[in-house]
Amino acid sequence: MRAIRVFLRSFNEAFKSVFRNFSLSIASVTCTTITLILVSIAILFSYNVNNVTKKLENELTIIVYLEKDASKEQTEALEGRILNIKNVEEVKFKSKDEWKFEMQNYSTTLNTTLSYLEENPLLDSYIVKVKNVRDLRKTSEKIQKEEIVRTAEYGEGMVEQIISIFDIVEKVTVVIVIALVLVTAFLINNTIKLTIFSRRSEIEIMRLVGTSNYAIKLPFIFEGLFLGIIGSIIPIIVTIYGYIIAYTRLDGHLFSNMLSLVKPFSFVLYVSLILVIIGSVVGIFGSYKAVRKYLKV
Amino acid sequence: MxxxxxxxxxxxxxxxxxxxxxxxxxxxxxxxxxxxxxxxxxxxxxxxxxxxxxxxxxxxxxxxxxxxxxxxxxxxxKLRKKIGVIFQNYRLLPKKTVYENVAFPLSSNGIKDSEIRPKVLKALDRVGLKEKIKSFPDELSGGEQQRVCIARAIVNEPKLLLCxxxxxxxxxxxxxxxxxxxxxxxxxxxxxxxxxxxxxxxxxxxxxxxxxxxxxxxxxxxxxxxxxxxxxx
CATH class of the missing domain: 3.40.50.300 (P-loop containing nucleotide triphosphate hydrolases)
Known part of the structure; x- marks a missing residue:
């Protein structure tokens, strides 16, 4: 019962303390707000970049053209063997008639040319989707070795370049986000430390009148939590409204349809949650560490 | 003894x-x-x-x-709960009212509110500051602040008072x-x-x-x- 009362009272105390130490609270909250906005921007940016790269990766396929004289059994057996390759996710048959139809729709010149020919000169094919695009070359080489396969193409050269660019972009954004989170942690931590430093006489007095370390620490920890949460309010509003406005203004994509943005819901809520968590964890941790210093534990 | x-x-x-x-x-x-x-x-x-x-x-x-x-x-x-201490420079919690300051040794140890109130009022009565319970320390004179400290020191009814x-x-x-x-x-x-x-x-x-x-x-x-x-x- 006693411990619960101490707990509840600490909660209450911390709440009052945020307002009674108004100027110090403002300092902590401002610092948290500014850094969390930066973190938010970094998260929004990196997540979108990753989203685009994932989408593009998904478009990368191997097109397997079959020999003209391949029998139906041979074709089906080949499909089974391709499916058995570890990296293969999906195999779709695309007949020469489908290719022809697609080409005819694509341009009128092709249309007239193809309609002159009595026989369809195109080849039946498989479109192979892979799980990991980094192994695209190996997989295509494996398929190439099959008997009735004429060619297995995946856009050599170009694809490797794209993939390496994606890799770099991904790594850079992850590093930026981590660096920003660390900077945030450091800044908030320092501000809270200063806040508590200015109140170390308070801690001394608490010790003097026989308050247990637990009961001294708790209100400060709650205060850190409150400051962290309050500090994340503005960043969350900025994230939600800013992203929704940007998304509608840009019509859901950057420059071209290829670079589509992540839909605002529930993405922004997810980012907001991350912001609250960063704010409160850093707040709690900062005040805990600072109080400990003055407790002579 | x-x-x-x-x-x-x-x-x-x-x-x-x-x-x-x-x-x-x-x-x-x-x-x-x-x-x-x-x-x-x-x-x-x-x-x-x-x-x-x-x-x-x-x-x-x-x-x-x-x-x-x-x-x-x-x-x-545990020792300090049994000892009251008073200083030259008072050492009151500046952001707490007189009542809260005197109640602090009790409330921070999880004593029930219903038990705290009579004890605090008794201690404040003893030092003659019952009317100032809602004031903050910086609104009091030096003598009054020292009285608050004494009230805080004796609210636990300690056996020993160090001054x-x-x-x-x-x-x-x-x-x-x-x-x-x-x-x-x-x-x-x-x-x-x-x-x-x-x-x-x-x-x-x-x-x-x-x-x-x-x-x-x-x-x-x-x-x-x-x-x-x-x-x-």
Missing amino acids: KLIELKNIYKTYPNGVTALADVNLEIAKGEFVFIIGPTGCGKSTLMKLLYREEKPTKGNVLVGGIKVERLRNRKVY DEPTGNLDPKVSKEIMDLIESINKKLGTTIIMVTHDAQIVNRMKKRVISIDNGVITKDILKGKYKENESN
Whole structure:
């Protein structure tokens, strides 16, 4: 019962303390707000970049053209063997008639040319989707070795370049986000430390009148939590409204349809949650560490 | 019955200063003792040993049956709950009201509100500040702040009240009021009082046991009422 009362009272105390130490609270909250906005921007940016790269990766396929004289059994057996390759996710048959139809729709010149020919000169094919695009070359080489396969193409050269660019972009954004989170942690931590430093006489007095370390620490920890949460309010509003406005203004994509943005819901809520968590964890941790210093534990 | 016992106490600070050397002292329950001596003689260190702000380098400190020098840092609060301490510079929590300040030793230890309220009001009544419960410390005069401190120190009804120059910042008239208050606590509640002071006038007037310390050594231990005849500071 006693411990619960101490707990509840600490909660209450911390709440009052945020307002009674108004100027110090403002300092902590401002610092948290500014850094969390930066973190938010970094998260929004990196997540979108990753989203685009994932989408593009998904478009990368191997097109397997079959020999003209391949029998139906041979074709089906080949499909089974391709499916058995570890990296293969999906195999779709695309007949020469489908290719022809697609080409005819694509341009009128092709249309007239193809309609002159009595026989369809195109080849039946498989479109192979892979799980990991980094192994695209190996997989295509494996398929190439099959008997009735004429060619297995995946856009050599170009694809490797794209993939390496994606890799770099991904790594850079992850590093930026981590660096920003660390900077945030450091800044908030320092501000809270200063806040508590200015109140170390308070801690001394608490010790003097026989308050247990637990009961001294708790209100400060709650205060850190409150400051962290309050500090994340503005960043969350900025994230939600800013992203929704940007998304509608840009019509859901950057420059071209290829670079589509992540839909605002529930993405922004997810980012907001991350912001609250960063704010409160850093707040709690900062005040805990600072109080400990003055407790002579 | 003795409440405090100091045996062969030595205290040397890390910077090499020896504050106390071979101090032996016994104080009985209900006694009122003055500790006097020049600045830096070790009297504040002696007080700090009693409420375990400092540990002796050598020797034993016994307060109300607790072996103080063996107490771990995180257990210190158990000792302090039983001791009231008053200082020259008051040390009130500036962001808390008078009521909250006095209630703090109780509320921070999880005592029920229904038990806290009568105790706080009683303590504030005793020091004559019942009307100021909603004020903040900086709205009070020095004498009033010291009264709040006394109320906070006695709200737990401790057996021991340590006073480190409680009248150092107050004018003679207010000092006398505070001293009268502390004496009444000693008489009515039977609280043992140990007071460090520079004020010879007070010591002369009160006629209590006086321990004088010089250079970390007890030079005189004069029993109740004998001080004035021996010397004036």
